[in-house]
Amino acid sequence: MGSVFGKQTVAEPFFEVLLDRNQAQTQYELRHYPERRYAATCVYDGDADDTSPPFRALANYIGVFGKPQNESRESISATTPIVYQGSTTKGESIAMTAPVVTEEVEDGKRVMKFMLPAEYDELSKVPKPINPAVKIEEIPPQVGVVHKYKGSLKAEHNKEMAIDLADQLMADGVEGISEEFVLDNFQFWGYNPPMTIPYLRRNEVWLQLTEEQVEYLTQKYNNRSLN
Structure with a gap:
């Protein structure tokens, strides 16, 4: 999975970035993953x-x-x-x-x-x-949002990052999003072994979106869609 110093030595699954919200207060990517x-x-x-x-x-x-x-x-x-x-x-x-x-x-x-x-x-x-x-x-093909961050693996820290993502999506006008919904449905994605130094870790929280939510974001921010 990588070293204690955060070097990632294994392959990642292929994905396509449909949107990079790097100007948002809580940055996120909209990604499409195949099966x-x-x-x-x-x-x-x-x-x-x-x-x-x-x-x-x-x-x-x-x-x-x-x-x-x-x-x-x-x-x-x-x-x-x-x-x-x-x-x-x-x-x-x-x-x-x-x-x-x-x-x-x-x-x-x-x-x-x-x-x-x-x-x-x-x-x-x-x-x-x-x-x-x-x-x-x-797992069938999915589209969702991912927020990257470093630091602790603790569950509470990951939930805080998920809440930040929820708040940003709500600020961006995505319907059907609430902190409660995101906390019930997000996944934590880890790219390093448990012993990796926290500030060198690559962590992500993932939330799958509906087709309507994806279409809204792509049209609002970069006029791209899955079609």
Whole structure:
């Protein structure tokens, strides 16, 4: 995922920037992402700031800390690290990509997701996790806004950044946006490992928008649309 000093060493998913609101008080980008696939796991209880258990479960699936915990027997070249699982079953080492996504869902559950590399362009190609807590998800194309910032991984800090984004979107006249709505629907995207020095981190909050909201922003600020 990168170093303690913030250097990002893994690939990002492709996206198109439809709008760059770099003149706003709270800057944000409007991005279009194509279809993506994630490995995801859920945490039900515990410290909201402790991302270690879900991070380790997903990292074990792709083979960061040792033998990858997936059922594939296919050896993939040019991915790192290359590791093996068991003495008879060879696990597939999957390259890490960024960002790592975390979000809160109902009943206090927290979800963390690792985006899978581009070569897994079909669900049938994705190695099956051994850990039943790790699930594979397919996400359709999405358009949303992203606010970049540095600093702490603490949940309260991320919520403050999400509120800043909500306030800016409301100031920009986007309908259907409120602080409550954004807090219920935003995702935190992290591009560095947990041990990275906070002021060197790249953090983002993401909020998916509707087609109407996207059309409003693109017409108001740069006269571009998805059509």
